[in-house]
Amino acid sequence: NAGVTQTPKFQVLKTGQSMTLQCAQDMNHEYMSWYRQDPGMGLRLIHYSVGAGITDQGEVPNGYNVSRSTTEDFPLRLLSAAPSQTSVYFCASSYSRAGGPADTQYFGPGTRLTVL
Amino acid sequence: ELKVEQNPLFLSMQEGKNYTIYCNYSTTSDRLYWYRQDPGKSLESLFVLLSNGAVKQEGRLMASLDTKARLSTLHITAAVHDLSATYFCAVDIEGWTGTRGGADGLTFGKGTHLIIQP
Numbered sequence: 337n338a339g340v341t342q343t344p345k346f347q348v349l350k351t352g353q354s355m356t357l358q359c360a361q362d363m364n365h366e367y368m369s370w371y372r373q374d375p376g377m378g379l380r381l382i383h384y385s386v387g388a389g390i391t392d393q394g395e396v397p398n399g400y401n402v403s404r405s406t407t408e409d410f411p412l413r414l415l416s417a418a419p420s421q422t423s424v425y426f427c428a429s430s431y432s433r434a435g436g437p438a439d440t441q442y443f444g445p446g447t448r449l450t451v452l
Numbered sequence: 453e454l455k456v457e458q459n460p461l462f463l464s465m466q467e468g469k470n471y472t473i474y475c476n477y478s479t480t481s482d483r484l485y486w487y488r489q490d491p492g493k494s495l496e497s498l499f500v501l502l503s504n505g506a507v508k509q510e511g512r513l514m515a516s517l518d519t520k521a522r523l524s525t526l527h528i529t530a531a532v533h534d535l536s537a538t539y540f541c542a543v544d545i546e547g548w549t550g551t552r553g554g555a556d557g558l559t560f561g562k563g564t565h566l567i568i569q570p
Contacts, residue, residue, distance in 0.1 A: 369557050378456070379540070379558070426495065439500075441558065443487075444494060
């Protein structure tokens with residue numbers, strides 16, 4: 337298993353540009369989520385999905401869109417990049433939301449995004 | 453407002469010493485996770501604590517959960533340099549309807565940056 341994969345690893349954008357951060361998992365996990373990590377802070381939830389075709393907002397959703405057309409993929413779209421979106425983005429997945437030991441969230445390697 | 457507070461946020465200690473990292477959270481939950489993050493890397497799951505009184509141990513690390521006190525601890529025994537990292541606790545509030553309006557996901561503490569010196 338490759339686990340949770342993210343592309344690209346690094347990205348530099350100009351203000352106003354759009355882009356998509358890719359996330360894929362091969363563990364047949366129903367639950368997927370996106371977090372951002374900023375210096376001196378923990379991770380904050382952007383969007384999440386409990387299954388294909390179902391998405392919802394997290395704590396900091398503004399400026400981001402998601403879709404979940406398949407179980408494996410959960411891309412994050414930046415509509416019009418702003419310097420405040422400079423951050424490290426992590427995708428995570430878990431088997432379900434039932435709260436058992438199997439529901440530990442597994443994190444991808446991260447995408448480091450800079451918006452100039 | 454849902455809060456997860458870790459302390460200390462920064463800890464420098466010597467090899468061989470013992471220390472405890474504390475994680476307090478502000479609302480009822482019986483699902484708490486500890487993660488480790490090395491510089492420039494992703495998060496690695498350390499412990500999953502799912503009930504009051506749960507205690508998990510792996511090597512020199514031991515985590516516990518007291519849901520009544522809304523407190524989890526991560527205890528380091530006889531620290532070694534390889535344990536230097538940032539440690540995060542995260543609380544899982546499924547269906548919580550606070551300021552996040554019912555978002556299902558982890559709420560993280562700010563992390564404890566641990567440096568263990570020889």
